[in-house]
Amino acid sequence: MDEKQEIQSLRRELEQANYEYYVLDNPSMSDYDFDHKLRRLEELEHAHPELIVPDSPTQRVGGKVADGFREVIHRVPLESLQDVFSAEELKEFDQRVRDALDADVEYDVEPKVDGLSVALEYENGIFVRGATRGDGRIGEDVTENLKTIPSIPLRLPEALPSLIVRGEVFMPKRSFERLNEEQELKGEKLFANPRNAAAGSLRQLDPKVAAARRLDIRVFNIQAASGREFQTHTETLEYLGQQRFKVIPHYTCKTIAEAAERIREMGEGRDAYSFDIDGAVVKVNSLSERNVLGSTAKFPRWAAAFKYPPEQKCSKVMDIVVQVGRTGVLTPKAVVEPVRLAGTTVTNATLHNQDFISEKDIRIGDTVLIQKAGEIIPEIVSVQKELRPADSTPYRLPDHCPVCGAPVVRDEDGAHIRCTGAECPAQRLRHLTHFASRDAMDIEGMGPAVVEALVSAGLVTGPGDLYHLDVESVAKLEHMGKKSAENLISAIETSKGNDLSKLLFAFGIRQVGQKAAKVLAARFGSLDALMSAAEEELTAVPDIGAITARSLIEWFRSPQSSHLIETLRAAGVNLQSKEAPAGDQLVGKTFVLTGSLAQFTRDEAGAKIEALGGKVSGSVSKKTSYVVAGEAAGSKLRKARELGVPVLTEGEFLALIAKE
Numbered sequence: 039m040d041e042k043q044e045i046q047s048l049r050r051e052l053e054q055a056n057y058e059y060y061v062l063d064n065p066s067m068s069d070y071d072f073d074h075k076l077r078r079l080e081e082l083e084h085a086h087p088e089l090i091v092p093d094s095p096t097q098r099v100g101g102k103v104a105d106g107f108r109e110v111i112h113r114v115p116l117e118s119l120q121d122v123f124s125a126e127e128l129k130e131f132d133q134r135v136r137d138a139l140d141a142d143v144e145y146d147v148e149p150k151v152d153g154l155s156v157a158l159e160y161e162n163g164i165f166v167r168g169a170t171r172g173d174g175r176i177g178e179d180v181t182e183n184l185k186t187i188p189s190i191p192l193r194l195p196e197a198l199p200s201l202i203v204r205g206e207v208f209m210p211k212r213s214f215e216r217l218n219e220e221q222e223l224k225g226e227k228l229f230a231n232p233r234n235a236a237a238g239s240l241r242q243l244d245p246k247v248a249a250a251r252r253l254d255i256r257v258f259n260i261q262a263a264s265g266r267e268f269q270t271h272t273e274t275l276e277y278l279g280q281q282r283f284k285v286i287p288h289y290t291c292k293t294i295a296e297a298a299e300r301i302r303e304m305g306e307g308r309d310a311y312s313f314d315i316d317g318a319v320v321k322v323n324s325l326s327e328r329n330v331l332g333s334t335a336k337f338p339r340w341a342a343a344f345k346y347p348p349e350q351k352c353s354k355v356m357d358i359v360v361q362v363g364r365t366g367v368l369t370p371k372a373v374v375e376p377v378r379l380a381g382t383t384v385t386n387a388t389l390h391n392q393d394f395i396s397e398k399d400i401r402i403g404d405t406v407l408i409q410k411a412g413e414i415i416p417e418i419v420s421v422q423k424e425l426r427p428a429d430s431t432p433y434r435l436p437d438h439c440p441v442c443g444a445p446v447v448r449d450e451d452g453a454h455i456r457c458t459g460a461e462c463p464a465q466r467l468r469h470l471t472h473f474a475s476r477d478a479m480d481i482e483g484m485g486p487a488v489v490e491a492l493v494s495a496g497l498v499t500g501p502g503d504l505y506h507l508d509v510e511s512v513a514k515l516e517h518m519g520k521k522s523a524e525n526l527i528s529a530i531e532t533s534k535g536n537d538l539s540k541l542l543f544a545f546g547i548r549q550v551g552q553k554a555a556k557v558l559a560a561r562f563g564s565l566d567a568l569m570s571a572a573e574e575e576l577t578a579v580p581d582i583g584a585i586t587a588r589s590l591i592e593w594f595r596s597p598q599s600s601h602l603i604e605t606l607r608a609a610g611v612n613l614q615s616k617e618a619p620a621g622d623q624l625v626g627k628t629f630v631l632t633g634s635l636a637q638f639t640r641d642e643a644g645a646k647i648e649a650l651g652g653k654v655s656g657s658v659s660k661k662t663s664y665v666v667a668g669e670a671a672g673s674k675l676r677k678a679r680e681l682g683v684p685v686l687t688e689g690e691f692l693a694l695i696a697k698e
């Protein structure tokens with residue numbers, strides 16, 4: 039990749055990451071990676087200024103105002119911070135500051151709270167407005183949500199005409215863990231980290247939701263104050279404390295070496311804070327010196343954010359457990375000896391899939407290095423092979439589903455391994471929802487919520503049970519009532535009469551979509567005929583290839599499928615096709631057409647053959663069943679004679695297809 043391409047690819051990646059982070063509050067890239075990629079892009083653009091475009095991710099900070107929020111123009115911009123990633127870069131920052139001021143400098147060091155920045159506006163001591171940072175100039179009005187945060191004072195002891203305070207809203211680690219536990223129980227999406235949970239909560243349109251999320255704040259700056267003068271940053275923080283704000287912990291340091299030491303200590307002690315930190319902020323303490331230093335277009339020259347690398351720790355893999363998700367995918371997880379990592383106790387790490395395990399050769403008993411970056415579940419970075427027990431063996435995912443025992447298959451196009459059980463309890467909800475869906479059995483009123491209610495009430499474990507439901511027990515379900523229960527039961531009853539093609543699609547057999555279900559039902563006429571069809575008979579059907587045929591055969595062979603079919607049969611569900619059963623006398627036969635026919639065009643003749651289950655090929659081989667020779671047949675006829683392939687005249691062909 040040349041540098042121009044690298045620039046483009048970085049821009050694409052960063053744009054996407056920005057969107058996921060700021061708009062969806064659901065990042066897929068770790069902050070550490072993001073910061074490094076952005077830094078790389080800056081360097082490349084610096085080397086090729088002609089390639090800078092106004093919409094490059096380097097040309098902006100922060101997010102957009104989401105729909106549904108009023109915009110707030112910040113009277114004093116909420117600036118970002120320059121990043122430093124090492125002690126070396128920290129010294130360079132100090133050098134730049136001292137060169138510009140031509141003096142020694144006192145610094146203030148604070149933890150960098152990993153939350154989201156807000157501006158709080160007070161008029162005559164009353165909280166009047168609060169806004170998110172947005173892009174630094176324009177933010178979102180989240181006043182009502184901010185009022186639900188108990189640590190934000192609504193009235194200050196001293197009523198200055200105007201005061202704007204900047205702080206970081208966060209979700210305390212404990213609240214975050216509780217929130218995710220609740221989300222999991224409710225079957226809802228987990229938040230990736232406290233920062234995104236806080237952003238998602240503060241940007242709720244309904245303040246009640248925000249209130250339930252137990253957010254907190256630490257303030258770290260006075261943006262503007264009328265009626266008060268301050269000399270140093272430390273003074274402002276002390277003033278804010280007197281005004282009953284929760285103030286960021288802060289330390290004054292006489293030299294950058296002292297600051298570096300503080301930063302190191304802070305990183306090591308990060309567990310003790312109630313909030314996540316992703317770094318430490320170093321700020322010039324004197325406000326007049328800050329004025330001299332000023333700002334670039336994006337950040338102040340008087341401050342820097344030292345970003346800690348993602349925390350890594352060693353632990354031991356005690357076991358590897360396999361969970362089966364709703365879609366039947368087997369996901370392996372390492373159970374590790376508990377370690378404290380980035381503020382939480384880690385007891386397991388994601389292993390993604392077999393490829394990931396094999397590539398890193400992760401085994402039970404291994405000592406592994408674990409890292410927690412942006413994601414909820416920590417990841418194994420590497421294995422310490424020298425500590426591996428002598429008797430360990432490579433780990434392979436089971437070839438049977440740990441929940442239902444059915445064989446597993448690997449997705450054609452990916453690393454996922456999936457359970458094939460037609461009645462697998464892990465996949466119950468999805469199987470039932472699909473079974474009832476419009477293109478399948480078309481049971482009106484049986485959407486995912488109803489399926490879930492039926493299953494959790496223990497009324498249904500699989501499609502067969504649907505046909506034994508009664509109005510009384512269904513009516514007892516939440517949000518149901520007698521009328522809707524009656525409607526549901528009658529819709530289920532009606533579905534018994536569906537054509538075989540709908541049932542076949544409803545089974546959710548891999549590779550068997552709606553179209554394949556239709557042709558199969560029409561061709562074989564009944565489920566029993568289809569079940570006893572051999573592979574060649576299946577592949578002889580137009581549009582059915584070898585993979586589909588094998589998938590069907592395997593599915594029918596499975597005991598869970600037979601059980602499902604028998605329960606449906608016993609319940610009186612129709613297993614026949616209503617399409618006029620097509621003749622099948624040509625199944626497994628291949629035809630080659632040559633010369634011109636009197637009664638049809640070659641395409642018409644071909645359609646006839648396919649309608650009867652035969653196949654048409656363009657060239658003659660030993661496998662050809664018949665060559666149909668019309669007027670002026672040439673080389674194909676000769677070839678047929680050479681190979682001893684039967685040759686039919688048009689009359690003989692007509693007789694063959696007319697046969698019952």
Ligand SMILES: NC(=O)c1ccc[n+]([C@@H]2O[C@H](COP(=O)([O-])OP(=O)(O)OC[C@H]3O[C@@H](n4cnc5c(N)ncnc54)[C@H](O)[C@@H]3O)[C@@H](O)[C@H]2O)c1
Pocket residue numbers: 055056058059060065066067068069070072073099100117118119121148149150151152153154155156171205206258286316319343412
């Ligand atoms: N993972 C992703 O996909 C993704 C995408 C976009 C952005 N991000 C992350 O979002 C962040 C966006 O960067 P940014 O421009 O907000 O800068 P930043 O987060 O690197 O630093 C500036 C912010 O630090 C905060 N802060 C916390 N404690 C502070 C303190 N004591 N003093 C001063 N400020 C303090 C302020 O809110 C300020 O806005 C980065 O950390 C980046 O990694 C991640």
Ligand SMILES: [Zn+2]
Pocket residue numbers: 362439440441442443444457458459462463464
């Ligand atoms: Zn299973």
